[in-house]
Amino acid sequence: MVRLPYFIALTTLFSYVLIFTIGRLRDLFRTLVDFYRPKSEGDQGYAPICLGLEDFYSRRLYRRIQDCFGRPLAGAPDTWIDVVDRHSNDSNKTIQRTADTRRCLNLGSYNYLGFAASDEYCTPRVVDCLKKYSPSTCSVRVDGGTTKLHAELEDLVARFVGKPAAVIFGMGYATNSSIIPVLTGKGGLIISDSLNHNSIVNGARGSGAVVRVFQHNTPLHLEEVLREQVAAGQPRTHRPWKKIIVIVEGIYSMEGEICKLPEIVAVCKKYKAYTYLDEAHSIGAVGKSGRGVCELLGVDPADVDVMMGTFTKSFGSCGGYIAASKEIIQYLKYACPAHLYATSMSPPAVEQVICAMKVISGEDGSNRGAVKLARIRENSNFFRSQLQKMGLQVLGDNDSPIMPIMLYNPSKIPAFSRECLKQNVAVVTVAFPATPLLLARARICISASHTREDLIRGLKVISEVGDLVGIKYFPVEPEKHLAESGGAMVD
Amino acid sequence: MASAVMNATTVALDWLSSSFDAPLARAVIFGVHVDGHLVVEVLLIVVILFLLSRKSYKHPKKPLTEKEIDELCEDWVPEPLHPPITEEMLSEPPTLESAAGTHTMIDGKEVVNFACANYLGLIGHEKLINSCASSLEKYGVGSCGPRGFYGTIDVHLDCEERISKFLGTSDSVLYSYGISTIFSVIPAFCKKGDIIVADEGVHWGVQNGLYLSRSTVVYFKHNDMASLESTLERITKGNKRAERLRRYIVVEAVYQNSGQVAPLDVIVKLKERYHFRVILDESNSFGVLGSSGRGLSEHCGVPINKIDIITSGLGGALATDGGFCTGSVRVVDHQRLSSSGYVFSASLPPYLASAAISAIDHLEENPSLLGQLRENISLLRRELEDVPGLTVSSSPLSPMVFLTLKRSTGSPKADQQLLEDITNRALKEDGVFIVTSKRSTLDRCRLPIGIRLFVSAGHTHGDILKASASLKRVAAAALSEPI
Numbered sequence: 001m002v003r004l005p006y007f008i009a010l011t012t013l014f015s016y017v018l019i020f021t022i023g024r025l026r027d028l029f030r031t032l033v034d035f036y037r038p039k040s041e042g043d044q045g046y047a048p049i050c051l052g053l054e055d056f057y058s059r060r061l062y063r064r065i066q067d068c069f070g071r072p073l074a075g076a077p078d079t080w081i082d083v084v085d086r087h088s089n090d091s092n093k094t095i096q097r098t099a100d101t102r103r104c105l106n107l108g109s110y111n112y113l114g115f116a117a118s119d120e121y122c123t124p125r126v127v128d129c130l131k132k133y134s135p136s137t138c139s140v141r142v143d144g145g146t147t148k149l150h151a152e153l154e155d156l157v158a159r160f161v162g163k164p165a166a167v168i169f170g171m172g173y174a175t176n177s178s179i180i181p182v183l184t185g186k187g188g189l190i191i192s193d194s195l196n197h198n199s200i201v202n203g204a205r206g207s208g209a210v211v212r213v214f215q216h217n218t219p220l221h222l223e224e225v226l227r228e229q230v231a232a233g234q235p236r237t238h239r240p241w242k243k244i245i246v247i248v249e250g251i252y253s254m255e256g257e258i259c260k261l262p263e264i265v266a267v268c269k270k271y272k273a274y275t276y277l278d279e280a281h282s283i284g285a286v287g288k289s290g291r292g293v294c295e296l297l298g299v300d301p302a303d304v305d306v307m308m309g310t311f312t313k314s315f316g317s318c319g320g321y322i323a324a325s326k327e328i329i330q331y332l333k334y335a336c337p338a339h340l341y342a343t344s345m346s347p348p349a350v351e352q353v354i355c356a357m358k359v360i361s362g363e364d365g366s367n368r369g370a371v372k373l374a375r376i377r378e379n380s381n382f383f384r385s386q387l388q389k390m391g392l393q394v395l396g397d398n399d400s401p402i403m404p405i406m407l408y409n410p411s412k413i414p415a416f417s418r419e420c421l422k423q424n425v426a427v428v429t430v431a432f433p434a435t436p437l438l439l440a441r442a443r444i445c446i447s448a449s450h451t452r453e454d455l456i457r458g459l460k461v462i463s464e465v466g467d468l469v470g471i472k473y474f475p476v477e478p479e480k481h482l483a484e485s486g487g488a489m490v491d
Numbered sequence: 492m493a494s495a496v497m498n499a500t501t502v503a504l505d506w507l508s509s510s511f512d513a514p515l516a517r518a519v520i521f522g523v524h525v526d527g528h529l530v531v532e533v534l535l536i537v538v539i540l541f542l543l544s545r546k547s548y549k550h551p552k553k554p555l556t557e558k559e560i561d562e563l564c565e566d567w568v569p570e571p572l573h574p575p576i577t578e579e580m581l582s583e584p585p586t587l588e589s590a591a592g593t594h595t596m597i598d599g600k601e602v603v604n605f606a607c608a609n610y611l612g613l614i615g616h617e618k619l620i621n622s623c624a625s626s627l628e629k630y631g632v633g634s635c636g637p638r639g640f641y642g643t644i645d646v647h648l649d650c651e652e653r654i655s656k657f658l659g660t661s662d663s664v665l666y667s668y669g670i671s672t673i674f675s676v677i678p679a680f681c682k683k684g685d686i687i688v689a690d691e692g693v694h695w696g697v698q699n700g701l702y703l704s705r706s707t708v709v710y711f712k713h714n715d716m717a718s719l720e721s722t723l724e725r726i727t728k729g730n731k732r733a734e735r736l737r738r739y740i741v742v743e744a745v746y747q748n749s750g751q752v753a754p755l756d757v758i759v760k761l762k763e764r765y766h767f768r769v770i771l772d773e774s775n776s777f778g779v780l781g782s783s784g785r786g787l788s789e790h791c792g793v794p795i796n797k798i799d800i801i802t803s804g805l806g807g808a809l810a811t812d813g814g815f816c817t818g819s820v821r822v823v824d825h826q827r828l829s830s831s832g833y834v835f836s837a838s839l840p841p842y843l844a845s846a847a848i849s850a851i852d853h854l855e856e857n858p859s860l861l862g863q864l865r866e867n868i869s870l871l872r873r874e875l876e877d878v879p880g881l882t883v884s885s886s887p888l889s890p891m892v893f894l895t896l897k898r899s900t901g902s903p904k905a906d907q908q909l910l911e912d913i914t915n916r917a918l919k920e921d922g923v924f925i926v927t928s929k930r931s932t933l934d935r936c937r938l939p940i941g942i943r944l945f946v947s948a949g950h951t952h953g954d955i956l957k958a959s960a961s962l963k964r965v966a967a968a969a970l971s972e973p974i
Binding site for chain 2: 135
């Protein structure tokens with residue numbers, strides 16, 4: 001739940017209406033011009049690729065601020081990055097790269113534990129592995145794609161997470177999209193959090209089960225939905241459901257909030273529903289030894305039926321995993337399409353995860369892992385408290401390394417992004433469709449490799465740009481409680 | 492007594508009628524005498540109309556009480572998350588102990604590897620490994636973000652340019668996983684209400700994409716052009732509405748489930764006649780077909796701009812991972828915002844992108860690899876002509892040689908067991924690594940399963956002869972035993 005002052009809500013709405021109207025006017029002119037221009041040979045008789053308003057947002061809104069997204073890097077996505085300068089000759093319709101780069105502080109990449117670039121323990125081992133196993137096995141896991149490394153990593157992941165067995169895949173997105181249809185099909189019910197990631201939504205849709213949504217992170221509403229659904233049964237036939245799966249995420253990537261796992265698990269146990277936890281952003285990043293939200297909130301991993309995670313964020317690699325009981329994993333290995341039809345994970349990437357996990361759990365013989373985990377917690381809490389002191393509206397819970405700063409107004413999105421880039425700080429701004437239309441935000445991701453000086457520099461720049469752009473909605477501490485009481489609540 | 496009652500009734504009725512008639516005795520409306528009884532009749536008609544207009548009486552619904560809901564919740568028993576574990580679910584694939592090249596180590600023994608789609612023999616190639624190693628030193632392993640949020644590295648853009656230059660298209664999009672390419676591309680272009688005509692033998696990735704797109708999907712018989720034509724005719728005939736909808740034909744160049752090759756020239760002629768767009772999946776033909784490896788369009792002599800959308804995985808001939816999609820500028824631009832596998836997923840690791848660039852460079856410099864591959868395929872097919880009990884059912888162009896049972900045992904499970912028996916023996920006894928095609932429970936393809944041999948340009952004559960000899964011996968042994 002986000003509270004915004006009425007004035008801000010009105011101005012944001014007004015801006016969108018203005019942009020929309022101008023966009024429609026331009027579309028009107030385009031239709032008139034096209035009417036008089038002869039149609040090109042190849043398109044005769046074919047329906048256009050995008051009809052009507054389908055790509056209106058892309059053409060008339062997104063394109064104007066296209067330079068704020070997709071900025072290419074000329075090096076590793078480390079703490080300091082080389083952002084390639086780009087320019088456009090036709091007001092952002094097309095953008096070209098130049099040969100110049102600028103060195104910026106990276107506040108946008110998912111590099112929670114600092115494994116992104118070359119690491120002193122991991123990289124030599126990864127290069128050795130590359131020379132031995134080649135960049136790819138060119139085969140699916142059930143054919144010739146299983147190497148010793150894959151088996152080792154599955155064991156390691158299972159031990160790390162605290163479950164009996166695990167299976168790994170080459171892409172986190174494909175993990176969700178192909179596991180959920182295997183776990184439940186027609187006749188089942190999936191109850192998912194309203195702000196779940198697109199991969200979960202796609203997996204749920206692809207399964208053929210009925211999908212219901214509960215209010216974001218509200219265990220009471222989940223209980224209500226469960227009671228209603230179990231009592232009512234399947235729609236129209238009212239037969240009892242075959243099984244019910246509740247899907248939640250550990251840390252929500254657009255809100256920075258940590259899931260209320262103990263309450264949700266308690267509710268699911270009471271109503272005999274299965275829990276599926278997606279720890280894409282929380283594995284390795286939270287918890288005293290990096291074991292994720294279960295460790296942080298004191299939930300026994302045995303209480304969560306299926307735990308999913310990705311290796312992209314905290315381990316500096318690619319791919320995803322599922323950890324569950326031995327029987328479920330055996331069944332998944334037999335039936336999951338991503339295991340049977342998709343190329344197995346690239347061996348150097350597997351080696352990177354193995355090395356990263358060894359560092360985090362201290363098995364490499366040093367205490368770098370513990371240092372990294374302590375640093376990321378310290379950095380996140382410091383940064384968040386400083387941002388709040390400045391008067392910015394920051395979402396998310398303590399200990400979470402993701403900090404969305406609310407912008408709201410569509411014109412502040414490019415303003416914030418470009419001004420920060422001018423001062424050599426790279427931030428990520430997110431708008432529709434990843435967030436609701438009125439709630440655009442800038443999202444900061446803190447890393448364990450950020451030093452105190454880096455963070456202070458980042459804070460200085462954000463404060464200056466914040467003043468310039470006008471996003472300090474809740475002025476400094478003493479007046480804060482007055483402003484909050486007069487605000488409007490938006491879900 | 493009776494007459495008294497009668498008298499009383501008559502008096503009462505007379506009084507009633509007089510009291511009704513009296514007030515209106517002199518009323519004349521529209522030249523009609525209004526008598527008292529007319530008022531009663533009008534009232535009756537109004538009541539009848541009122542009753543007719545009311546809905547029929549329904550039993551009122553009572554919502555469930557909290558106690559009843561509690562009881563229902565307690566009584567409900569869910570199915571377990573997994574079905575009972577059977578024998579076949581416990582089987583583990585062989586574990587490789589070295590690179591998956593043409594020769595690999597399994598259980599300490601060196602075996603000839605026909606199970607990896609290493610078509611050009613680039614696994615273990617020095618050039619590829621060197622470019623990957625320098626990429627790893629420079630960029631690390633992962634890209635730590637989706638393409639829109641600082642996950643775009645310059646090698647990604649270079650790779651996209653290289654691919655489109657190689658194929659002759661205007662631009663391309665790089666995806667981070669082979670299978671996610673096609674199931675992200677199809678829902679990006681096909682929405683609810685559109686019409687898709689697809690081959691019934693397409694692989695799971697395509698099927699998932701078709702399901703997620705929520706369009707109307709019509710399947711035609713596997714690789715049968717007459718069936719395709721009649722389906723297209725049936726859909727568009729007399730259907731005025733069909734002309735305003737988007738229409739697509741989805742085919743694969745070399746089908747993963749059978750090894751057949753789609754006749755692209757016929758498909759393009761049909762597409763132009765009926766105004767459909769073509770989506771072509773070239774995962775097993777990119778870098779294999781065509782005189783310079785540019786795929787099925789080069790092989791069939793079809794100009795590449797006639798095919799609207801081409802997708803492919805990079806896990807085949809190019810010996811890396813990931814996928815790409817290419818087409819006209821409009822097609823490619825649209826995907827950058829609306830393709831879920833591109834927008835919501837982390838980008839391809841940079842070292843795999845640089846591996847792809849080196850692989851394409853190497854292929855362009857050494858087109859003789861293709862000749863070598865073709866020679867190996869025809870040699871293998873010749874040798875496998877007389878394997879007892881199995882017949883070669885894939886196309887002569889396909890780098891994946893597909894063997895099916897001449898006579899099925901009757902049940903798919905028994906077929907699967909027999910084929911696996913053959914492949915296990917070949918691995919254990921002769922050191923030849925071949926595999927059967929496996930089907931997921933979610934796959935709706937009904938084509939027969941079989942044994943697959945992935946031929947590589949790196950295989951020597953000796954390897955091929957060894958594999959065919961082993962297969963002949965093992966098949967004879969396995970089929971002669973009673974099941």
